[in-house]
Amino acid sequence: MNWGRWLIGGLAAVAAVSSLAVAQDDETEKAIERYRQMLRQDPWSNPALLDADRGEDLWKAPRGPKNVSLERCDLGKGPGVVDGAFGELPRYFADAKKVMDVETRLLWCMETLQGFSRAELIKRPHPAGGQPIRELGAIATYIASKSNGMKFAAKLDHPSEREMVALGEAIFMRRSGPFDFSCATCHAESGRRIRLQGLPFLSDPEAARKVVGEWPAYRVSSTHVMTMQHRLYDCYWQMRMPELELGSDASVALAAYLVSKAVGGDIAAPGLKR
Ligand code: HEC
Numbered sequence: 001m002n003w004g005r006w007l008i009g010g011l012a013a014v015a016a017v018s019s020l021a022v023a024q025d026d027e028t029e030k031a032i033e034r035y036r037q038m039l040r041q042d043p044w045s046n047p048a049l050l051d052a053d054r055g056e057d058l059w060k061a062p063r064g065p066k067n068v069s070l071e072r073c074d075l076g077k078g079p080g081v082v083d084g085a086f087g088e089l090p091r092y093f094a095d096a097k098k099v100m101d102v103e104t105r106l107l108w109c110m111e112t113l114q115g116f117s118r119a120e121l122i123k124r125p126h127p128a129g130g131q132p133i134r135e136l137g138a139i140a141t142y143i144a145s146k147s148n149g150m151k152f153a154a155k156l157d158h159p160s161e162r163e164m165v166a167l168g169e170a171i172f173m174r175r176s177g178p179f180d181f182s183c184a185t186c187h188a189e190s191g192r193r194i195r196l197q198g199l200p201f202l203s204d205p206e207a208a209r210k211v212v213g214e215w216p217a218y219r220v221s222s223t224h225v226m227t228m229q230h231r232l233y234d235c236y237w238q239m240r241m242p243e244l245e246l247g248s249d250a251s252v253a254l255a256a257y258l259v260s261k262a263v264g265g266d267i268a269a270p271g272l273k274r
Contacts, residue, residue: 032274035220039272048141048218048225048270051133055142058135064114073109075102075143086147087267090256092158099164101255102140103229104247110136118247125246126230129222136246137227141216144269152213152263156256164249168257171250172203181239183254202258209265212258217271225270228255 039045059070059082075085076093090101096108110116127133133141156165172183187202201207215228226234229246232254236244244251 032220036272046218046270046272047223048216048272049145051138051216051225052142052145052270055135055138055140055145058139059142064110064116066113066115068113070106070109070113070139072113073106075105082143082146084147084150086144086269087150087153089154090156090161090164090252090259091154092160099158099160099252099256100247101228101252101259102143103136103227104252106136106139106143107247122246126226126233127224129224131224133216133225133227137216137225137230140227141225141270144216144267147267148269150267152209152259152265152267154256154259154263156260156263161256164253164256165260167249168253168255168260171254172257177239177241179240183235183239186235186238203261205261205264208258208261212262213265213267213269214271214273216269217273219273221274226273228258 062069071080073079074093074095075081076088076091077083077085086102089105090099092099093105093108098104100108107118107121110121111118121136125134125136127137132138154161156162172187175182175185184203186199189199189201200211202211212228215231216225218224219226229244229251232251233244233246236242
């Protein structure tokens with residue numbers, strides 16, 4: 001056996017396969033872009049709107065052990081005010097003495113107003129592939145949809161808010177876990193991708209403004225809506241880090257960091273992802 005030829009042949013095959021993969025990537029990306037275009041032309045065709053509707057019903061219905069609705073929940077603009085609230089989150093809430101993103105705030109309201117068990121709500125908060133988004137996520141989708149067309153306007157100037165953004169940035173940049181990955185390993189360069197997936201440069205305001213406002217989003221490949229907390233949970237899992245708990249400081253810090261980069265960008269939620 002001529003090992004030199006075997007090696008060169010092998011390398012040539014690998015090169016051929018990877019250029020084929022690139023060609024296929026481009027085809028797939030074009031097809032997905034066409035699909036997105038079609039959905040954009042008919043915004044009512046985004047399946048996430050069904051979840052936003054379900055979320056609206058859940059927001060208004062008396063539920064939980066205390067049998068009250070979430071209409072007394074203060075998302076930052078006063079009890080029950082939904083319009084534009086998402087666009088100003090995350091923010092510091094004096095009643096909870098914490099910075100919260102939309103899902104963390106809903107978790108808090110479901111616990112304190114409706115009497116739901118926090119432990120139950122955070123046990124399995126995100127749907128598996130093909131499963132519909134859970135109730136908290138559907139409500140978050142509804143809340144986000146009520147800022148659709150607005151700009152991210154989180155102030156993030158309260159000392160606790162600034163602290164959370166700084167913590168988020170530190171987690172984003174810090175390599176850790178068994179693979180020694182940071183978020184920046186995959187998300188701090190333009191034009192990167194893994195297999196078919198574009199990897200946005202999330203520390204760059206221009207790129208962040210394009211994508212952060214699209215969450216929660218209907219994800220075509222898993223046929224359900226994913227919230228930002230779910231997206232972060234999955235990326236954390238890709239890093240083989242411990243499970244990212246819904247509503248944890250780490251999750252809110254990352255969300256706050258991403259929003260701090262996206263401020264001024266459009267909110268186009270619910271969005272649509274590959
Ligand atoms: C191993 C690589 C990898 C690491 C590390 C990683 N991600 Fe991701 N991330 C991805 C991939 C792949 C996607 C796209 C998934 C898809 O298309 O469904 C993605 C998507 C995202 C998105 C959505 C982008 C969009 O297009 O809307 C956000 C936000 C995000 N990641 C945040 C993070 C954060 C924060 C961290 C660190 C906690 C992180 N990621 C770590 C691979 C990674």
